[in-house]
Amino acid sequence: MNMMTIFMNYYKYFLRGTRTTIVVALIVVVLGCCLGCIISLLRLSKFKPFSEFAKLYITIIRGTPMLVQLYIVYFQLDFLPYPKMTIWGMALERVMPCVIALSMNSAAYVAEIIRSGIQAVDSGQMEAARSCGMTYGQAMKLIILPQAIKNILPAIGNEFVTMVKETSILMYLGVADLMYNNNLVVTATYSPLYCYYISAIIYLILNIILGKGVSMFEVRMKKSDR
């Protein structure tokens, strides 16, 4: 069988897997951003225990493999009463630990993106704002964050691209993502190489589209930047 026939015969598997991959990546990015915002706030906090905790969190997450984190979350949180439900072929029992682990991972990177985005804003801007009598909060909201966001959003877009690829570890917990379905087709066809080519192309297409979106966004950001 050549690649085309494999795809024609088994495209349903690939597409179903792709859907899972996209859905999980989307959820993870949203949760990761929310959690990342909180971690970055802790990280930038003047209250030492908060900032130290955030630093430790970021160090641990960035210093250990994603797969190890996934298993630790899966086994550590096995007491959680995950709903025994299946949505779009995804067993929540298995997807939810994945979403938690990936979100926790993404949060660490997002937090660093936000922190470096804020710190990239010239410190004179904060000094000038405070000198006008603004509170720290006002200065952040009115002066610093509007400038930082231009550094932050494109980098978050790239984090999204990374997450789409990272979701491929979902299959280790038996979640029917693109890689998991890929392996089903491998078993059925005995043509691993072609199957992996097909999956690679699908990931590539997803990320090219995403990358285009991100760079269009960047152009628009640049336009408003004077």
Added chain:
Amino acid sequence: MTDKDVLFEIKGLEKSFGNLKVLKGIDEKICKGEVVVVIGPSGSGKSTFIRCLNLLEQPTGGQIIFEGEDITAKGFDVNKHREKVGMVFQQFNLFNNLSVIDNLCVPLINVKKMGEAEAKEAAMKLLHRVGLEDKANAFPSQLSGGQKQRIAIVRAMAMGPDVMLFDEPTSALDPEMVGEVLQVIKELADEGTTMVVVTHEMGFAQKVGTRVLFMDQGYIMEQGDPKSIFENPQNERTKDFLSKVINVI
């Protein structure tokens, strides 16, 4: 001078960064209507001194009394203080995300709690004063250094401060723009605005200053009226410094 006229009373002011002691005990009184010019070699603590006056740097020793209130005391409202103390930086520090008019209006609306229309009117008046009302809708990146600094000055003035602090306001400017900025500062001085100006412009110091402080190694080594400092300095370090900056050519 009566005590009522004293704006800043600085007693034994010290500031260290870690182990580095930058200000080693400064005693000084700054009165209403004075134009105090601070000169001295690089690294002598001039910026640190002026930044202590609006608490951009927190003093590590001594006291600063402003209008009868100890601003170094615990629980002191820093933001209220800064409304009364305008600051102009070497690097202008206009808000890059805001248009010129909003650079003036945003603090007025958010700090002074002015209405939008009122703030806009006040801002336009000030821009008119420095001849930049046609730049109201421009962004900082579209302006020359001299224009940026003139706007930074009126942004600080807009808050209606009791005193203006300038930290080397012309040092980042191309030579041909120094004049226009000094002119604005001179006009403010002529109107009786109290100010403290750190500068390397010795001509300006002599012409506009009512008093000159010479700082070196964390101390005010010598102070007096411009004429006596420039023509008849007493301290060896002052003489040495002035001979270097005045006879540069």
